[in-house]
Amino acid sequence: MRRLKGQTIESLCRRGKYLLLELESGQTLVFHLRMTGRLTRTESPVPKSDKRHLRLILEFAGGSALTFHDTRRFGKAFILSTDEAPAYWKKLGPEPLESSFNNKYLAGVLDKRTRPIKSLLLDQSLIAGIGNIYADEALYRAGIHPERPAGEIGGEEARRLAKALKETLKKAIKLGGSSIDSYRDARGRSGSFQHTFRVHRREGEPCPGCGGIVKKIKVGGRGTYFCPACQR
DNA sequence: CGTTAGCCCTGCTGGC
């Protein structure tokens, strides 16, 4: 990270779950927060009380700083050169909120695949940016059982799923994300999407649609919540 | 190629 000294950040963007800081040199400083990573705009020097689980400090001219904290140390920060970047981002599928992600694309991705639909939604090489929370909530919204083989979902159901993914993400973004555990934005603020979960982390509670009981299972090793009555 | 299981890591929770 010493190579960053003296450089100007020219733009900020995002690809899937990766945050990108584009530098004047053409290099990209990339962050992935995973579950417990936190990026915070703060003052420099960083207060002693903020040193726990601190992984990286970027000090800016003018006395402010960007800190990267990560309790579970699953998050990543790394630099991509101009040469490396295109190949790196090619590994990711389209963004659900861009026009390249449409009914036709989703139908093509689902076709002939045997994996449970939930596992497919979490595959970043097919669709970028869907995590465990959003897969559960989108499948509920679309009325699709998380264990259904992807290949048997087509037509009207596939269209419903595409729409559900877009709407779930839009709403979550509008509410500032989900702060179940540690997520905070760069100003330290919590999101509020977690207060609107229909099924995720609501095992044993009533389904808001039918009043039935929300069930929890494991799909692809991930905790998965759904309503057995509403999701077929 | 498509799919699945296991690993990483640490703080919190649930059951006794």
Place this chain on the structure above:
DNA sequence: TGCCAGCAGGGCTAAC
């Protein structure tokens, strides 16, 4: 009240 096994999960690798 205290203890500790197990859970949480995104992405990578190995294996089939």
